Amino acid sequence: MAQTVKINVTVNGKQYEREVEPRLLLSDFIRHDLGLTGTHVGCEHGLCGACTVLMDGEAVRSCTIFAVQADGHEIQTVESLGTPDNLHxxxxxxxxxxxxxxxxxxxxxxxxxxxxxxxxxxxxxxxxxxxxxxxxxxxxxxxxxxxxxxxxxxxxxxx
Structure with missing residues (x-):
């Protein structure tokens, strides 16, 4: 069994506590563990910008950050921007x-x-x-x- 690390992260205003492998990318955590598929993965090298999310209010490439690096941070994905009735x-x-x-x-x-x-x-x-x-x-x-x-x-x- 792979080693895991406990993280606490707030995503779109909701607190999550999860056990993750240290090598799990933030983009994969967001998409696969949390089911928030609005964050897209294109180049997987941080060059295309498709995976951009906000970490503590600043734009970051989620495919270049490990989920463990998001521990204790606030993440916003595209799902946080608006609703069909009230778009950003x-x-x-x-x-x-x-x-x-x-x-x-x-x-x-x-x-x-x-x-x-x-x-x-x-x-x-x-x-x-x-x-x-x-x-x-x-x-x-x-x-x-x-x-x-x-x-x-x-x-x-x-x-």
Whole structure:
């Protein structure tokens, strides 16, 4: 039997205590142990951004962090952003500006941008391009994503 470590982690406001193998990735813990499949795994090297979640409010690549490193921390996944009846402004903006196609990369973009817009509520287009530089999309060409970020910034400023 493999060695396990007890962790306590809060995910989307809910406290979890689990025994995990030390080598278990946070992305796998979120998806497989907790059943929160909105966090996607693409490259498994932290390059594509699909697995981005917030750890203590900061965007991190969950495929490059072990679950044991999340012990005692607050994690937010895309499931925490809104509900079908009350979308987060970034979710609504992605819909309104047609900023997604297949949707695989979308959760990572959303979580990256929630953190980014919290720090920079009025970004320029160049700043938006820099903010999403580490998130890859194979479908959209990024134009509509940039437009969605501009709209989300406006929506968030008016709330």
């Amino acid at each position: 402004p970034i979710q609504q903006a992605f819909i309104e500006k047609h900023a997604l196609q297949c949707g695989f990369c979308t959760p990572g973009f959303l979580m990256t941008l929630v953190d980014y817009l919290g720090d920079n509520p009025n970004p320029t287009e160049e700043e938006i391009r820099e903010a999403i530089d580490g998130n890859f999309c194979r479908c959209t060409g990024y134009f509509n994503i940039i437009e969605a970020v501009k709209l989300a910034a406006q929506k968030m400023a008016s709330h």
